[in-house]
Amino acid sequence: MKIKFIFFSLLLFSFANSQIISGKIISKENNQVIPYARIGIENENRGALTDENGNYSIDLSNIDTSKKIIVQLGGYLSFEQIVKDFINSNNHTIILKEKVNEIAELKISPKTFESKNIGVKSKAKKMLYGFSSNGSNQAVYREFAIPFSNKKRLKIEKIHLNIAKFKTDKPIVLNFNVYSNKNKQPAESILLENLTTEITEDKIIDGTFTFDLNNYSVWVDKEDFYVSVQVMSGFKGDFGFSAALLRTVFERTFYSNWEKITAGSPAINIDVRIEKEKRPAT
Template identity: 40%
Template sequence: MKKLSIFPFLIAVSAFNGQVISGTIISKNESQPIPYVKIGVEKKTSGTISDGNGNFSIDLSDIDPLQKVKIEVPGYEVYEETVRDFKTHHLQKIFLNEKTKNIKEIAIKPKKLVDKNWGVNTKTKNVLYSVNPELNKDNFLGETALEFNAKKRSKIRNINLNIARYTSTEPVLMRYSIYSEKDGFPDKNILDEEITVRLTEDMIKDGTYTLDVNDHNIWIKGKFFVGIQFLKEFNGNIKISAALFKTGFIREFYGDWKKMTIAAPAINIDVKMDKNGKDTKDDDGGYADDDAAQSWIADNSKNIQEADQSIFGKNESAGKYLKLKDTDLYYEVYGEGEPLVLLHGNSGSIKDFYQQIPILSKHYKVIAVDTRGQGKSKDISKKDFTYRLFADDVKALADDLKLDKINIVGWSDGGNTGLEFALKYPDHLNKLVTIGANAFPEGVESKLIERFTTQMTQLNQLSPAETLNERRLLKIMLTEPHISKNDLNTIKSQVLVIAGDRDVIKPDHTEFISKQIPNAEMKIYKDTTHMVPFEKPDQLNTDIMNFIGKK
């Protein structure tokens, strides 16, 4: 067992104007400046980071003199002092003691360690965390984090961050932190040393920046958080992919951590898990989300990762664009035979049907569509989205392909679009399969509607230009569709209504849709959430083929 020595730090501080304190943070032992140290006031949402030479200035105007100044750098004890006392310093030495840690060898046989990937894997370009110093100077130094739960002792090998867009003329400085958990929020940084990165565009491979932390020897068990903070302004912006229906955490400098229910950042980790470690739980752990306790939410990160890695949605040999008034509608065609149009859900894309296309295309001419404003289909208008507009796009595509009559399989929002198509273009629809569709917003679980409402409030506080698409996609779920009982009664086509028994669509609402459509039948999948195509692909494929093939 080894005991590491304690290194003191020296902060040389000078004051001017009585309120703005400036100084340089240096190492006493090495006589070198310490860069990127976090300096702020407890519970306050603003502060400063020392520069690359250890220099800093912090404005303490109008701050309660009894509040505490906090100085932090990973691996060292947090330094705290009242604002009143901190203002009196002039070239005074302030020592930060390194945390004493005991290191012992980890003796685990290689065969006991298994590879796992936990977290949010989406690479969507439709739901994003935007980092733009030019637009958000006041809270630019905020931090975002994702919660994990390691049921068995595990070592973090890589931290992966999915970046949808990177535009910067200079390297972007980022800090990674690992926090313990307290009362459901990040608590203390458990790292013994600083982990900072100067990120450049060439370091991002296939939309992911992978940070190798294997040599940092980070072992974890239980609940913990992985946090990311940008340390200095840069020219440009970064957009991090995010997953709807997941919870992220944010804070502004030393402000309180808050849940960000609009979406979770696409942070995931590669770990080596001690499979034989003692534990009372049956599962291995992974991404942690309090909302996962809701019966209608499941962790589909594995499916999302597989969908991202599939060819679908980016197959140049199968993909084409249809140019319409306000959008270039992207679609891919597979197979031959009776036309079958696949419509994905809100903020999704063609790749979401990665388990359906290979099977269905053996029997049908599958036309998989990226709905406007989603996937690779761009929308240049600023008008609200509607399911009738989406249905018009489907009709325009069918006309362009010279298809007089089509079958439609629509998942979630795609099912709503299918219902609108059945109402507006009855003579051009053969059969319709809806998966987790709703006729009006009240058919969705109330807790999810409450969550959407909170998300819209949060989005409205951000830059309108940067959040236009996200707001439109959220608004359509809050305000649409408006399909009445009488409307459903007029649908002439045969319809198969599918939902999971743990769906976000209320069971009685799914039954209502099925009963009001004259030629409808209903199937409820057991032990299944809203994510039917992910969770029950074989059953779904069989039911689709049997239904469409039935005379």
């Protein structure tokens, strides 16, 4: 009888300390749900993704309640709230506000801007950053960010991913972000729009998947920056980027600290229109 009582007490204790919070993430501007958004805890590798209908369920058990709940998504202002206040809230619908474009676009012409392709261009098949999955929608995939040095004003027109392996049962959802630089690592997102797309085998041409950004406004103004990619959906099969040795990549899971890796990086490169040097008047 005593053993049963102890077991029952342990169950009650476990239930009492369980803090699984469910809710929805929506846009303030149009009240639409936001799929594939990350909700997590600052400096922790724990969190959750919203599903296709904007729903999330996050386990906050044994989390330091003085830390912050964070939601970051390209094109939206960051959401932050103390974990304790978030748990005690009666409403767990998170409302994200869209960013306001305060940067005037420049008219691009061959006289003032030139086209370049920069980044990691390896098409190696045997060296890769790979993922294997059993189809779980709860799978957590790390975010990879590639650094770019820049001293000019430029517009990102296309993002290219060189693919070494793609054998999956369904399309894979990818999310891209562009971060500013602080202390030589990714900092704040500078995107004014959310960059999410699907990759399927037929979209991979000559080993490369291209995400066209010509209809987006992705400008970088005379600063170093980072372009990141993350798998956001579950699948069955194998998927991997080509990789290059001795190149730098930054990695993290949810909102854990960025980890710098210099042994090699995934093949991510971008097409840009970059401002030409102004010639001195003669």
